[in-house]
């Protein structure tokens with residue numbers, strides 16, 4: 001979809017920032033993984049975090065694992081697009097990879113919470129597409145949280161308590177999907193992505209394209 005501006009068949013466009021947020025256990029990470037695996041024009045924004053690496057996680061792929069001192073240095077150097085404390089840890093989005101991707105016409109997917117989303121809405125409202133994922137029911141949310149069992153029971157209990165709080169922020173998002181079925185939800189995210197990519201303001205190569213059309217050049 002994004003190719004050099006001298007390719008007559010494609011319109012140059014600016015990339016978009018696709019945010020997926022949800023309470024813990026609603027299915028956001030699974031949906032994100034599927035979108036990333038099947039769409040070559042969107043990449044994950046890899047956050048920095050002070051939380052310990054979990055078994056199976058890869059540094060640089062899932063997160064940049066840093067200590068508190070490094071995290072604060074990054075804040076002071078202005079290296080974050082947004083940052084927030086989530087549960088007991090700090091999380092932040094490194095700015096440079098996102099800015100480079102957007103100007104190259106590549107989309108970026110963010111798995112971040114409502115606090116980070118609010119900050120992006122302040123700093124980059126035109127590039128932002130916000131999707132909130134809701135679980136189909138409380139029972140299903142509980143079931144999903146306990147079945148993943150990656151964290152201690154204490155952490156799981158904390159997340160459960162926070163879920164209702166997090167869900168109250170659905171109102172700050174552009175699109176809301178109730179995740180009844182992962183495949184269906186992935187399809188819905190894909191259709192949002194397709195539509196958002198076609199927004200006129202993102203197709204920055206349109207004026208040139210139409211100019212050439214009107215000149216009969218192509």
Ligand SMILES: Nc1nc2c(ncn2[C@@H]2O[C@H](COP(=O)(O)OP(=O)(O)OP(=O)(O)O)[C@@H](O)[C@H]2O)c(=O)[nH]1
Nearest residue numbers: 023024025047084086091092093111112113115116
């Ligand atoms: N604001 C902000 N939030 C982030 C960032 N990176 C991750 N998060 C959020 O921090 C929360 C905890 O993420 P993790 O520690 O990876 O734990 P998890 O098991 O994936 O948690 P859930 O995705 O909530 O189920 C999630 O809601 C993420 O969306 C970031 O850079 N900024």
Ligand SMILES: [Mg+2]
Nearest residue numbers: 025028029111
């Ligand atoms: Mg997650």
